[in-house]
Amino acid sequence: MTQHVHRTIGTPLRSGLTRTQLWEAADQGLIKCWEIGRQRATRFPDLAQKCLAGELPVLGWKGGVSRSLKKNEKFGSLKYLAQWQGLRGEDLDIDLGEERSLTCSRTKMRVTFTPDRAKYFNQLAEAEA
Template sequence: MTKRVHRSIQSPIRPTLSWQETWEGPDNGLIRCWEIGRERALKAPEMAQRCLNGELPVLGWKGGSDRTLKKVEKFGSLKYLAQWQGLRGEDLSVDTQSEVTLNCARTGMVVTFTPEQSKYYNALAEID
């Protein structure tokens, strides 16, 4: 996987790709997640506005939260970060080898988006 995945908001949404092209290509599905965010922003402008306001709402990937948890720090997926950028109408810009930490303006949760899946899957096991 490449280190930085970038795509301009001016880029058209790509035509339908096969599952393999979408999720096993060089970007590992980050571009598609971002495109889904862009599409969702058109269908749910209130969700897009929440993201623009700095909220990290629940989406299809680990990272968002609809409430403050006892442990206010958690890990999330880079796929969430890509979709969130799309919802905000931003260029896709994800470094696949670095972590990014954001604070949710609504819940106060501190989410670190990481390329290490074990960090957010292990957190699930600790909650159960």
Template sequence: MTQRIHRSIDTPLRTGLNRDELWEGPDKGLIKCWEIGRQRAARFPELAQQCRAGELPVLGWKGGVSRSLKKLEKYGSLKYLAQWQGLRGEDLEVDLSEEQALTCSRTRMVVTFTPDRSKYFNQMAETDVQE
């Protein structure tokens, strides 16, 4: 069964919600992550441009890449994907039941965004070291 979370980029940011409504609702916090991405795009235009160029920069959720690793594949959080879409100025479009793979245009790393938290918590953490 599809569990698609969709919001139009034209939708105003939500206000007046408590922590449980923002993070524990049926969308699992993806709408809030996307809204944070939209806000960060306004504050950090260079970061937004990197995302629009297809880069997967390091953000607050697992999924970003600062450099190529020996293994050119890794897993990331759907929350990263939602924030990245917001940074790009796109509609929120995430399916809670499916994985989605993206290739970073800068590092060529393939990141598979997954609802299975064990896949990205069990991989080695990458530090944000620029080469």
């Protein structure tokens, strides 16, 4: 049985949790990533605007794209997807057992966000231009 992680955008940010509660609970840290995205949207409105425009900018997790690569698709982390949803001011809505693909509006790179870490750790690292 897969787990669906969902929180509405109006849910207050959590506080007072331990590292284990934040990163190792059943949500696998997705709620924390989403909360970080919400906070960054306030601090970095230009970044939030890029996300709202459908871009997949480079963030702290695998999944962002700074330029097009020869292979026009890659894999990314569900943690990236959670942070991106927070930056966009959206509800957190991720199924831990499913892949989800998005295409960056700027680079046209297709990124498949996956729960299978081996898929994105086995890729060649994207060099920053």
